[in-house]
Amino acid sequence: MNEEELWALLKKIIKNKEIREDINPDTLIKARKLLNKIKIDYITPTKVCFIVESDRKQHFVIYFFNSKKWWCDCEYFSLKLKDCSHITAIKIKLNK
Numbered sequence: 888m889n890e891e892e893l894w895a896l897l898k899k900i901i902k903n904k905e906i907r908e909d910i911n912p913d914t915l916i917k918a919r920k921l922l923n924k925i926k927i928d929y930i931t932p933t934k935v936c937f938i939v940e941s942d943r944k945q946h947f948v949i950y951f952f953n954s955k956k957w958w959c960d961c962e963y964f965s966l967k968l969k970d971c972s973h974i975t976a977i978k979i980k981l982n983k
């Protein structure tokens with residue numbers, strides 16, 4: 888499968904991809920700038936790992952198929968436990 892086919896598949900199987908209404912506007916602005924900086928790293932039966940390149944730093948975002956939960960290694964996510972710009976960027980891409 889090529890990258891495009893993988894994205895099409897992920898659009899179908901990822902259930903929790905709605906952008907939350909209470910999202911911070913700055914997070915949304917940042918996320919929109921990251922749309923072409925997202926790569927699929929690997930997929931297993933339980934999760935998919937994405938790499939998002941932001942300001943020359945790489946962030947790893949994981950979506951867990953069973954719990955439908957998102958995780959990111961960035962500071963914003965670890966402090967707030969809310970969708971960061973990296974998770975939001977992937978959600979925007981998945982909703983396109």
Ligand SMILES: [Zn+2]
Pocket residue numbers: 946959960961962963964971972973974
């Ligand atoms: Zn993040």
